[in-house]
Amino acid sequence: MLPAAAEWFSTWFDSPYYHRLYQDRDYAEARDFLSRLLAHLHPKPTARLLDLACGKGRHAMYLSEQGYDVTGVDLSAQSIAHARQFAHRHLHFQVHDMREPLPYGPFDFVLNLFTSFGYFEHEAENVVALRNAAAELRPGGKMVIDFLNTEQTIQALVAHETKTVGETTFHLHRHFHNDFIVKEISFRDDQGEEQHFEERVRALSRERFEEYFQLAGLRLAEILGDYHLRPFEQATSPRMIFVLKK
Incomplete structure (x- = not known):
C-alpha cells in the first residue's frame, strides 16, 4: 500500500479549497435520494447503518435523524473532526481507511454513496475494501454502492x-x-x-464491479440507474447504484 501522503485523496479532501469548490452541491437532492433509498430498502427501526466514506457526515446525520443507529467513517481527519460535533448516542464518527478491517460492526446496511469508491491506485485494494465492508455485514445484510455510469x-x-x-x-x-x-x-x-x-476515479464497468462482488462474497440483487431509483439502463442512466446482499 502506498503511504497516505502519496495518495491524492489524503491531501485534497483535507484541503479547505476542496470544500470551497464543492460548496454548492445539491444537498436537498441528496436528502431526497436517501429518503427514497430508505423507503426502498426499508430497514427495521433497530437497524445499524454504516456510512462508508462519509465526508463531513451530512448524510450520516440525515440517516440518524430518521431514527437509525449510524456510524460514519472517512479517511479525512478534518472531515471527521467536523462531523464529531454532531455525534450523539446513536451517531458515531471514526477516522478510518476502508482498506483496513472495520472494528465497528456488525451492521445491517453498509452505504457507500456519491462516487466514494475506486480512488485507489492498485485495483486489488478495491476488492480488499469491499471484503472489509462485507465482513461487517450481518448475514442477510445489504450493501449499496453508488457509482457513476462510467461509459456515459x-x-x-x-x-x-x-x-x-x-x-x-x-x-x-x-x-x-x-x-x-x-x-x-x-x-x-x-x-x-x-x-x-x-x-482520480477508476473507470469501473458494471462487469468489473460484478467480478469484485463475487470476490467479496456479495450477491448482486439489483442495479438502479439514478437517484429516483429507476432501473439501470446502460445507454441512458447517469448512475450505477448496486444493491448487494450478503
Whole structure:
C-alpha cells in the first residue's frame, strides 16, 4: 500500500479549497435520494447503518435523524473532526481507511454513496475494501454502492471548465488516462500561490464491479440507474447504484 501522503485523496479532501469548490452541491437532492433509498430498502427501526466514506457526515446525520443507529467513517481527519460535533448516542464518527478491517460492526446496511469508491491506485485494494465492508455485514445484510455510469461519464466529459467561487478561480481539466477518469484542479490560493490537485476515479464497468462482488462474497440483487431509483439502463442512466446482499 502506498503511504497516505502519496495518495491524492489524503491531501485534497483535507484541503479547505476542496470544500470551497464543492460548496454548492445539491444537498436537498441528496436528502431526497436517501429518503427514497430508505423507503426502498426499508430497514427495521433497530437497524445499524454504516456510512462508508462519509465526508463531513451530512448524510450520516440525515440517516440518524430518521431514527437509525449510524456510524460514519472517512479517511479525512478534518472531515471527521467536523462531523464529531454532531455525534450523539446513536451517531458515531471514526477516522478510518476502508482498506483496513472495520472494528465497528456488525451492521445491517453498509452505504457507500456519491462516487466514494475506486480512488485507489492498485485495483486489488478495491476488492480488499469491499471484503472489509462485507465482513461487517450481518448475514442477510445489504450493501449499496453508488457509482457513476462510467461509459456515459467518459462520453460526456467536459474537458475544460473555469469556475469562480468567491475570490478563487478554479481551472478544471478532465480526461481519461490509464483506466482512470481524471480531473486536474488548478488555482491560486488565498496567498496568491499556485496550487494543483487532482481527482482520480477508476473507470469501473458494471462487469468489473460484478467480478469484485463475487470476490467479496456479495450477491448482486439489483442495479438502479439514478437517484429516483429507476432501473439501470446502460445507454441512458447517469448512475450505477448496486444493491448487494450478503
